[in-house]
Amino acid sequence: MKSALALLAAPLVAALPSDMGKASALKQRQAPVSIHEAFVGAGKEFFGAATDQGLLQREPNAAIIRANFGQVTHENSMKWGSLEANRGSYNWGPADEVVDWAVANGQLVRGHTLIWHSQLPQWVEGITDAEELREVIRNHVSTTVGRYAGRIHHWDVVNEILAEDGSLRDSVFSRVLGEEFVKIAFEVARETDPSAVLYINDYNLDQANYGKVNGMVSLVQKWVNEGVPIDGIAALEQLASAPVGEVAITELDIAQAPVEDYTAVVQACLNVEKCTAITVWGVGDADSWRRGEDPLLFDNNFNPKPAYDAIIDLLS
Numbered sequence: 260m261k262s263a264l265a266l267l268a269a270p271l272v273a274a275l276p277s278d279m280g281k282a283s284a285l286k287q288r289q290a291p292v293s294i295h296e297a298f299v300g301a302g303k304e305f306f307g308a309a310t311d312q313g314l315l316q317r318e319p320n321a322a323i324i325r326a327n328f329g330q331v332t333h334e335n336s337m338k339w340g341s342l343e344a345n346r347g348s349y350n351w352g353p354a355d356e357v358v359d360w361a362v363a364n365g366q367l368v369r370g371h372t373l374i375w376h377s378q379l380p381q382w383v384e385g386i387t388d389a390e391e392l393r394e395v396i397r398n399h400v401s402t403t404v405g406r407y408a409g410r411i412h413h414w415d416v417v418n419e420i421l422a423e424d425g426s427l428r429d430s431v432f433s434r435v436l437g438e439e440f441v442k443i444a445f446e447v448a449r450e451t452d453p454s455a456v457l458y459i460n461d462y463n464l465d466q467a468n469y470g471k472v473n474g475m476v477s478l479v480q481k482w483v484n485e486g487v488p489i490d491g492i493a494a495l496e497q498l499a500s501a502p503v504g505e506v507a508i509t510e511l512d513i514a515q516a517p518v519e520d521y522t523a524v525v526q527a528c529l530n531v532e533k534c535t536a537i538t539v540w541g542v543g544d545a546d547s548w549r550r551g552e553d554p555l556l557f558d559n560n561f562n563p564k565p566a567y568d569a570i571i572d573l574l575s
């Protein structure tokens with residue numbers, strides 16, 4: 260297991276007289292306490308949020324992240340389809356900007372994601388030759404991980420690779436290579452940046468004894484026994500029983516953001532020692548991919564919602 264490096268958000272207003280400083284911090288944070296600092300205070304590693312280049316340019320996103328969160332995930336710009344829509348021609352600009360901003364602002368980065376069946380370039384979808392696909396995966400993983408080596412804390416090396424029954428999902432990767440693509444991707448990621456914590460990421464993993472959860476635990480167990488360097492799984496007790504160093508909640512959003520549900524998730528992470536971190540899938544409701552469901556911790560005007568305050572209460 261990698262050591263957990265807990266980074267506190269940089270002080271916002273250190274140079275101002277204390278009263279003004281407080282008022283200004285409150286204005287930028289819009290909430291009395293940083294949820295990241297409270298979570299770190301409870302022994303965890305980080306509380307982060309998904310964002311992206313365009314969002315960071317639209318205030319108050321950046322100020323809110325600096326003041327309340329300790330980690331960012333690229334919502335879209337680090338996906339293969341964004342980076343290399345045309346074979347061999349890379350578009351690094353937006354992904355670079357997020358990483359540069361994060362490093363400059365004391366935020367950890369979760370790299371999302373290297374191998375996913377969705378938002379995948381057409382030219383990759385069309386590959387039918389096993390040796391060609393192996394080479395293309397090796398090249399994508401080493402190029403991307405290599406570019407950001409030392410600056411990305413977690414990588415979601417493979418994303419959503421399981422069907423609901425716990426078997427491998429149908430994709431160009433599983434059709435052409437079977438399980439082998441998992442091994443290739445993790446091994447190349449480990450070789451390229453030994454300091455990154457390597458995750459297998461998925462959704463619908465929040466019920467015990469569910470097919471997909473059982474499949475995840477037994478496949479990860481098998482792969483780790485075969486030497487595949489998987490460090491973490493995204494969500495919780497049953498998953499934490501797989502032989503990985505840690506688990507994390509990586510894309511949290513809950514329709515209508517009920518106080519009870521958000522606090523239950525945070526409590527679940529507190530209860531499971533291996534759970535190191537939580538990332539919410541966006542900052543303000545207006546920018547959520549679940550439009551109209553108001554699933555995040557800040558409302559359309561970037562005011563903290565009751566779920567935010569309830570989490571702070573729980574952590575204090």
Ligand code: 9MR
Pocket residue numbers: 334335377378462510548
């Ligand atoms: O939030 C992302 C949205 O803007 C994109 O349109 C969508 C494309 O599939 O991906 C969303 O993020 C997904 C994440 O990358 C993987 N898990 C599910 C997330 C929500 O769909």
